[in-house]
Amino acid sequence: xxxxxxxxxxxxxxxxxxxxxxxxxxxxxxxxxxxxxxxxxxxxxxxxxxxxxxxxxxxxxxxxxxxxxxxxxxxxxxxxxxxxxxxxxxxxxxxxxxxxxxxxxxxxxxxxxxxxxxxxxxxxxxxxxxxxxxxxxxxxxxxxxxxxxxxxxxxxxxxxxxxxxxxxxxxxxxxxxxxxxxxxxxxxxxxxxxxxxxxxxxxxxxxxxxxxxxxxxxxxxxxxxxxxxxxxxxxxxxxxxxxxxxxxxxxxxxxxxxxxxxxxxxxxxxxxxxxxxxxxxxxxxxxxxxxxxxxxxxxxxxxxxxxxxxxxxxxxxxxxxxxxxxxxxxxxxxxxxxxxxxxxxxxxxxxxxxxxxxxxxxxxxxxxxxxxxxxxxxxxxxxxxxxxxxxxxxxxxxxxxxxxxxxxxxxxxxxxxxxxxxxxxxxxxxxxxxxxxxxxxxxxxxxxxxxxxxxxxxxxxxxxxxxxxxxxxxxxxxxxxxxxxxxxxxxxxxxxxxxxxxxxxxxxxx
Amino acid sequence: xxxxxxxxxxxxxxxxxxxxxxxxxxxxxxxxxxxxxxxxxxxxxxxxxxxxxxxxxxxxxxxxxxxxxxxxxxxxxxxxxxxxxxxxxxxxxxxxxxxxxxxxxxxxxxxxxxxxxxxxxxxxxxxxxxxxxxxxxxxxxxxxxxxxxxxxxxxxxxxxxxxxxxxxxxxxxxxxxxxxxxxxxxxxxxxxx
Numbered sequence: 218x219x220x221x222x223x224x225x226x227x228x229x230x231x232x233x234x235x236x237x238x239x240x241x242x243x244x245x246x247x248x249x250x251x252x253x254x255x256x257x258x259x260x261x262x263x264x265x266x267x268x269x270x271x272x273x274x275x276x277x278x279x280x281x282x283x284x285x286x287x288x289x290x291x292x293x294x295x296x297x298x299x300x301x302x303x304x305x306x307x308x309x310x311x312x313x314x315x316x317x318x319x320x321x322x323x324x325x326x327x328x329x330x331x332x333x334x335x336x337x338x339x340x341x342x343x344x345x346x347x348x349x350x351x352x353x354x355x356x357x358x359x360x361x362x363x364x365x366x367x368x369x370x371x372x373x374x375x376x377x378x379x380x381x382x383x384x385x386x387x388x389x390x391x392x393x394x395x396x397x398x399x400x401x402x403x404x405x406x407x408x409x410x411x412x413x414x415x416x417x418x419x420x421x422x423x424x425x426x427x428x429x430x431x432x433x434x435x436x437x438x439x440x441x442x443x444x445x446x447x448x449x450x451x452x453x454x455x456x457x458x459x460x461x462x463x464x465x466x467x468x469x470x471x472x473x474x475x476x477x478x479x480x481x482x483x484x485x486x487x488x489x490x491x492x493x494x495x496x497x498x499x500x501x502x503x504x505x506x507x508x509x510x511x512x513x514x515x516x517x518x519x520x521x522x523x524x525x526x527x528x529x530x531x532x533x534x535x536x537x538x539x540x541x542x543x544x545x546x547x548x549x550x551x552x553x554x555x556x557x558x559x560x561x562x563x564x565x566x567x568x569x570x571x572x573x574x575x576x577x578x579x580x581x582x583x584x585x586x587x588x589x590x591x592x593x594x595x596x597x598x599x600x601x602x603x604x605x606x607x608x609x610x611x612x613x614x615x616x617x618x619x620x621x622x623x624x625x626x627x628x629x630x631x632x633x634x635x636x637x638x639x640x641x642x643x644x645x646x647x648x649x650x651x652x653x654x655x656x657x658x659x660x661x662x663x664x665x666x667x668x669x670x671x672x673x674x675x676x677x678x679x680x681x682x683x684x685x686x687x688x689x690x691x692x693x694x695x696x697x698x699x700x701x702x703x704x705x706x707x708x709x710x711x712x713x714x715x716x717x718x719x720x721x722x723x724x725x726x727x
Numbered sequence: 728x729x730x731x732x733x734x735x736x737x738x739x740x741x742x743x744x745x746x747x748x749x750x751x752x753x754x755x756x757x758x759x760x761x762x763x764x765x766x767x768x769x770x771x772x773x774x775x776x777x778x779x780x781x782x783x784x785x786x787x788x789x790x791x792x793x794x795x796x797x798x799x800x801x802x803x804x805x806x807x808x809x810x811x812x813x814x815x816x817x818x819x820x821x822x823x824x825x826x827x828x829x830x831x832x833x834x835x836x837x838x839x840x841x842x843x844x845x846x847x848x849x850x851x852x853x854x855x856x857x858x859x860x861x862x863x864x865x866x867x868x869x870x871x872x873x874x875x876x877x878x879x880x881x882x883x884x885x886x887x888x889x890x891x892x893x894x895x896x897x898x899x900x901x902x903x904x905x906x907x908x909x910x911x912x913x914x915x916x917x918x919x920x
Contacts, residue, residue, distance in 0.1 A: 274908030277818050277895030286830045287822055289887070295880030393909045401910045451827035506904060542894035542905050547887045552871070553801040553864060560894075561802075564904030586829035628883070629872055651879065 219305065219413065219423040221266050222446040228455040229424060229446065233259040235718070235725075236442045236461035237421075238429045238476070241307020242704050243691035243711035244467030245408035245416060246348065250715035251465075252419035259459050260416065261427040261442065263468070263588075264304035265449060268409070272399035276543040279398035281449070283311050285471075292579070292592045296650025297495060299592065300658045301469055305425050306409030308469070308658070310399050313515045314385040314406075315536075315702035316354040318345050319709070322525035323700055331696040332668025335677040344712040348705060351415070352386040352406045361392065363512025365567040366537045368503070370517045372618025373535075378521035380535075385513070386704075394511045394539070412708075427457055430587060432464055432480040434687050440464050451588055463686045463718055463725045465679075467711065470660040470693035474581045475590040477689075483664060483674045483681055490665050491579035492698035493594055493657035496572040497604060498538050498548050499611035501620030506564035509539035522610060523574060525700055531576050531599070532700065533607040535614065538568040548654050549624070550631035559624060559631075569615055571607030574700035575600050581663050592660075596649060604655075605648040609640045626654055659703050664693040679714040686725055690714045783823040784835065791838045792816055792889075794856050798863045799889040800899075808898050815892035822891065834888070837881045844870065848878070 222229055233256075237248045240262040252258045267282055281287040285303040292299065302308035319341070327333050348354075362370070362382060373380045386406040396405055403410050417423055428451075429444040439460045446455035466473050474488035515536055523532030540548070545566060549559045559566075579594025596604065612623045616636055625632040625643050629652065632642060646652070667673025670682035673696070679688040690711035692703050699706055718725050784792060796819075797810040810816065823831045845851035845858065849869050858866065870882035893899055900907050 272910070273912075274910050275895060277822060277891060280891070281822050281825050287826055289830065289884070291880075294876065295883065395908070449825050449827075451829065508906065510905075542900065542903060543891050546890035546894050552799045552867060552886055554803040557800070557802045560903050562904075564906075584829075586827075588827055589829040628879075651876065654883075 218421075219266055219417055219425065221425045222457075223426045223448055223454055226455070229427065229457045229459070231259050231422070231459045233257045233422070233459060233461045235259070235463045235465060236261065236440075236459045237465045237467060238442065239307060239467035239469065239472070239691060240305050240413055240423065241302055241408060241467065241469065241691065242309050242707040244465065245306065245309075245412035246708045246711040247465045247467060247690045247715040248421050248423070249412040249416035249419065250712055251718060252416045252421040254719045256719070258416065258421035259461065260421055260423040261429050261444065261457065261459065262305050262423065262425050263428045263447065263472075264302070264307075264425065266305040266425040267310075267399065269399070269401050269403045272395070272401040274393070274395045274398055274401060276398065276541050280543070283399055290471075290592075292594045292650070294593075294650065297493060297594060297655045297657055299471070299493070299660055300656060301471060301660065305413055305423065306407050309407040309704060310409050311397050312407070312658070312704060313396050314387055314513075314704075315515060315518070316349070316352065316384040316386050316705050317701045319699065319706040320525050320701050322529045323697070326529040327666070327696045331666065331673065333666060333677050333696065334668075341709055341713065344709040344716070345705065348708040348712055351411055352705075352708070353388045354384050354386050354705070357382050357385050357513060357516045361390065361513055362516045363392070363394070363509070363514070364507045365509035365539055366513070366515070366517040368507070368567065368618040369519075369537050369569060369614060372614045372616070373517070373519050373521075375617045376613060378519055378614070380517055380519040380521065382516055383518050385516070387513070390513065392512045394514060396514055397544075398541070428588070429457070429468070429476060430479065432466070432476065432482060432687065434464070434480070434482060434684050440686060463688070465688045465690050465714065465718075467689070467691040469691050470663045471581055471590055471592060472588075473689055473691055473693045474663040475583050477664065477674075478583045482684060482687065484670065484683075486665065486672060486674050488581040488663050489578070490662045491581055491592070491594055491660060492575050492577075492662045492695070493579065494572055494659035494661070494698065495575055495596065495600075495604065495655050495657055496570050497608055497653050497655055498568040498570050498626065499608050499615065500548065500559070500566055500568050500624040500626065501615030501618070502559075502562050502622050502624070503565045503567065503619055504621050507567055508564055509567040510541055514539050519614070522607065523700060529700070530697070531574055531603065533571050533573045533603055534701075535607065535611060536570045536572055538570040539566075540568070548626055550626045550628050550654075555631075567615075567620070569611040571604060571611055573600055573604055573607065575698050578662075594650075601648050602644075605644040605646075608648070609643045612640050612643065627652055628654065659692065659699070661692040661695045661699060661703065662697060664689045665696045666694045667696055678717040679710065688714050688718065781824075783820045783831070784838070788835050788838045789816060789820070791842045791856055792819065794863065795838070795841055795867075795885060796889040796892060798860065798867055799886055800893040801860075802902060804902065807902055808896075810893065813893070813896045813898055815896050818895055819888050819892035822888075834884075837885055840881065841866075841870070841885065848873070
């Protein structure tokens with residue numbers, strides 16, 4: 218059962234074995250696994266329930282429907298835009314389907330530096346396999362690589378850079394290219410069409426428009442989740458009280474720490490260590506139209522500039538990126554005629570994104586308004602230098618791939634480079650928040666996992682240190698920046714958390 | 728933000744230079760005007776004269792947004808549609824209506840600041856909507872390049888909102904060679920806001 222509370226009206230008072238907060242890559246997996254084991258599960262999702270029939274492929278309609286703050290969520294100083302899902306299925310509804318397991322050197326670092334000896338590849342193998350099967354993860358076929366990815370692959374190979382065609386979670390993809398705005402064809406195997414229906418079929422009650430605002434977790438007895446029925450503008454239409462023995466918090470790395478802080482749970486580390494995987498798009502313009510927005514948006518992955526074996530803390534990857542008119546316009550510097558001089562070549566545009574495995578750390582704190590936490594983040598000098606270096610390599614690959622001009626999107630004075638230009642000019646500019654459109658789609662690590670309660674929020678199974686029966690199962694539990702697309706890691710850790718809860722039997726359920 | 732303190736100081740602290748005095752006097756006058764303007768919508772609401780409740784921006788704000796958007800998306804092409812000829816502003820209004828007030832609440836104030844920014848920040852004694860195209864562009868450039876971080880942030884927010892309204896209009900797509908969505912309009916399950 219998936220029900221929009223606003224349509225039903227009134228308050229929600231429910232009792233369950235488990236209350237899951239959030240329905241994205243973590244929450245949906247936890248809910249489905251727990252419901253399949255016979256647990257009585259209630260899922261509270263703040264966003265709305267949209268289906269493929271609602272996905273119109275139009276930015277003005279889909280950005281407000283699918284994204285937190287209509288895609289305009291920002292860090293407190295406005296320097297970084299954070300794109301996070303806000304709907305049943307969470308960010309998996311708009312993500313671009315890269316499907317990577319946790320890089321082994323990252324797991325090793327988590328084991329050795331964060332006192333998590335349990336997190337071995339062998340221990341996670343079952344969860345990875347289960348998640349990949351349910352999401353139908355498979356290699357992208359050569360004939361599915363679109364024009365932009367093919368061009369960038371050739372450019373990268375000409376330069377001798379390491380890269381590969383990745384795996385994805387799509388089934389019977391029609392290659393329309395609108396993954397970012399929700400798949401109109403149900404080909405993307407997001408949580409919306411996989412784990413959420415599976416949870417529902419197993420008896421979970423999934424409520425949309427249900428904002429959790431506080432968790433009560435007394436030392437003994439059932440826990441309670443309190444909140445409100447809200448519409449998309451945040452207006453309150455009723456109250457929510459869910460009583461459950463176990464709570465799984467999976468609202469994402471911004472909302473989860475906010476909720477714990479409002480509840481006085483989790484200790485002093487809650488909300489700290491925010492990593493963002495900050496990214497900047499460098500635009501290339503080809504002589505002829507390439508219509509880069511058609512086809513699978515991301516299939517090639519350049520990993521030349523990240524060596525996690527050597528340095529698990531930093532590096533960056535380059536990923537092709539296309540977009541639709543609004544997203545392209547936002548990423549094009551300037552305004553008026555100067556801006557339009559680039560936009561008129563939209564059909565010839567293809568982008569390459571530098572995505573940083575960031576050392577820099579920020580924080581999340583509860584703001585004055587519910588749903589509007591304060592997100593602070595500043596790139597440290599080393600990360601700024603890496604971002605600049607990555608942008609230079611983006612320009613290099615774009616030219617090698619046949620682009621005739623490249624635009625580095627410095628906001629005050631756009632840097633338009635033609636073939637043969639000195640690419641070092643990029644590094645001589647000021648690369649930092651506020652000088653470039655920097656975006657994040659991977660906020661993480663704000664309720665980090667670790668063996669030491671003094672430096673972490675949850676243990677190796679996602680349970681709050683010192684608070685039995687309250688778990689976190691989203692990207693906020695990553696002990697450090699992941700350095701890779703996070704969907705599969707998030708889902709696998711949530712699967713592991715769910716099976717841990719199941720294994721603890723009546724202590725945590727019933 | 729290393730330049731914020733000095734910028735704020737230069738705007739707010741007494742100064743002995745003539746230019747500084749004029750700047751301060753201009754800012755004071757503009758802030759006073761702004762304060763009065765803020766009273767007007769409240770007064771209108773009390774007298775039942777406020778615009779109908781199904782729009783986010785009132786008439787004055789809509790006019791500022793329309794002119795602002797026209798400068799943001801100016802193409803220079805003689806046959807390009809004008810913002811007024813499209814639903815671009817109505818689209819932005821609809822998006823803002825659907826936002827949490829905690830997010831959208833500052834937008835009317837930002838538009839008001841744009842309207843009064845020529846006297847407030849540029850020592851030009853004219854409102855934004857009374858300026859010609861070149862004057863409006865100069866005013867917007869002063870926002871874009873301002874030393875005050877809040878002005879640059881507000882500029883980017885408004886710029887992005889204008890692009891959202893404009894480039895989601897089908898009549899703009901042929902200008903940039905975008906082929907448009909593949910899903911037929913009628914197939915959309917729910918009507919847009």
